[in-house]
Amino acid sequence: MFDTVIIGGIVVNADGERRADIGINDGRIAALFTPGDSPMARSFVDATGRHLLPGLVDAHAHLREPGLTHKEDFESGTRAAALGGVTTILDMPTDDPWTATAAQLSEKIAIAEGRLHVDVGFQAVISKSLEGLDELLKLAPVSLELFTADVPAEFMFDSLDAVTQTLRRLASYNTTIGISPGDQSILLGSASRDRAGDIGAFLSSRPPLAEAGGISRAVLAAAETGARVHVRQINSRLGVETWRRLRDMADVTVETTPQNLFFTAADYAAVGANLKGSPPLRDREDVQALRAALSEGLIDIMATDHAPHSAKEKAAHYAAFADIPGGMPGLQTLLPVMFKLLGERVISPSALVRMCSYAPARRFGLGSKGSLAVGCDADILFVDLNGSTVISNAEQASRATYTPFDDWRIPGKLTDVFLRGERIVSDGVLALPNRGQVVRSAD
Numbered sequence: 351m352f353d354t355v356i357i358g359g360i361v362v363n364a365d366g367e368r369r370a371d372i373g374i375n376d377g378r379i380a381a382l383f384t385p386g387d388s389p390m391a392r393s394f395v396d397a398t399g400r401h402l403l404p405g406l407v408d409a410h411a412h413l414r415e416p417g418l419t420h421k422e423d424f425e426s427g428t429r430a431a432a433l434g435g436v437t438t439i440l441d442m443p444t445d446d447p448w449t450a451t452a453a454q455l456s457e458k459i460a461i462a463e464g465r466l467h468v469d470v471g472f473q474a475v476i477s478k479s480l481e482g483l484d485e486l487l488k489l490a491p492v493s494l495e496l497f498t499a500d501v502p503a504e505f506m507f508d509s510l511d512a513v514t515q516t517l518r519r520l521a522s523y524n525t526t527i528g529i530s531p532g533d534q535s536i537l538l539g540s541a542s543r544d545r546a547g548d549i550g551a552f553l554s555s556r557p558p559l560a561e562a563g564g565i566s567r568a569v570l571a572a573a574e575t576g577a578r579v580h581v582r583q584i585n586s587r588l589g590v591e592t593w594r595r596l597r598d599m600a601d602v603t604v605e606t607t608p609q610n611l612f613f614t615a616a617d618y619a620a621v622g623a624n625l626k627g628s629p630p631l632r633d634r635e636d637v638q639a640l641r642a643a644l645s646e647g648l649i650d651i652m653a654t655d656h657a658p659h660s661a662k663e664k665a666a667h668y669a670a671f672a673d674i675p676g677g678m679p680g681l682q683t684l685l686p687v688m689f690k691l692l693g694e695r696v697i698s699p700s701a702l703v704r705m706c707s708y709a710p711a712r713r714f715g716l717g718s719k720g721s722l723a724v725g726c727d728a729d730i731l732f733v734d735l736n737g738s739t740v741i742s743n744a745e746q747a748s749r750a751t752y753t754p755f756d757d758w759r760i761p762g763k764l765t766d767v768f769l770r771g772e773r774i775v776s777d778g779v780l781a782l783p784n785r786g787q788v789v790r791s792a793d
């Protein structure tokens with residue numbers, strides 16, 4: 351006797367799709383049946399005509415709490431995620447204060463508990479002192495984040511020596527280290543040469559060369575030390591080519607984000623502040639190279655870099671384009687935008703699941719997530735691939751109150767979301783609030 355059996359759906363996993371019914375007990379998938387086996391259950395859910403996907407795992411989001419709750423908080427951010435089919439968020443440590451110590455992580459967990467609509471795992475930042483690391487890792491953050499440019503001095507590792515020495519210290523811990531690829535020397539050199547403060551100056555301060563240098567340093571330092579490294583958001587042709595050539599040298603993975611697959615720097619002129627983020631948008635040839643890498647399977651993880659700011663902050667006047675607060679929301683639109691890539695045949699449904707669910711769950715120590723398999727959490731998305739979605743600013747739950755994909759019409763529709771066996775979203779509406787939990791790395 352099962353708590354629930356979902357019948358009639360097509361189960362999509364990273365390794366393919368098949369017709370199967372899903373038996374759920376205590377929030378976990380207890381069995382997968384051949385259709386027609388008619389198991390016993392307390393309740394049946396009809397998924398006829400639906401594709402069933404594992405809930406998405408967003409490996410890169412900024413929920414802005416504590417300290418920046420005018421931009422977002424745990425309630426609004428996880429509401430956006432639930433409505434978008436992201437059932438697990440991995441939250442970045444760049445709030446106020448940054449999450450660098452065990453005390454700061456404990457405080458963040460305490461603030462989050464009871465206010466989450468989906469599950470959330472926390473990332474901590476590596477600071478130069480490296481003090482209190484044992485205590486911090488006892489709280490099982492899903493990653494440690496290492497920054498190489500454009501951050502406060504105590505969190506900046508701006509040379510190959512600094513990155514390598516730090517990874518050497520961390521290699522004995524069984525944790526994934528996220529590295530944001532950048533180059534502080536190019537940032538500073540560019541700033542001294544180009545003081546125009548316009549879009550061109552912003553672009554030349556963070557060029558593809560800086561990204562490629564950051565990728566190569568991260569991979570070489572991982573190869574030298576044996577550390578397990580995840581390279582954050584890449585988006586340039588030079589970055590893709592660097593990644594293609596070096597990635598076999600070490601235990602490394604890489605991510606990109608949806609906005610990099612649709613927009614170019616030419617869009618800044620019309621859209622302006624709402625598209626401004628780091629890395630900057632690139633050129634058409636970069637978008638094409640990134641899309642080709644996606645189709646080839648070179649990109650491990652699709653993350654959002656959900657980084658909302660208030661409308662007031664984005665609309666304010668700034669002396670330089672580079673000074674506009676960087677980032678845009680993405681949690682609620684990740685899945686529909688991936689549907690668009692499906693429609694354009696850039697990726698398959700299984701590749702979608704691999705990049706948005708399976709790979710991020712595995713990489714960050716969440717083995718019970720990211721797969722519709724026996725023993726996994728019953729985090730399940732009901733998708734009508736024959737339906738359609740219109741993304742609109744008015745429906746966004748994020749405090750950013752806009753989306754770069756406003757008014758996009760997309761083939762495919764998310765109808766229902768199950769989190770640990772409970773239907774938290776029913777026909778596009780948040781039906782069961784506050785069911786999310788804090789999740790910890792099991793590595």
Ligand SMILES: [Zn+2]
Nearest residue numbers: 410442655657
């Ligand atoms: Zn970010």
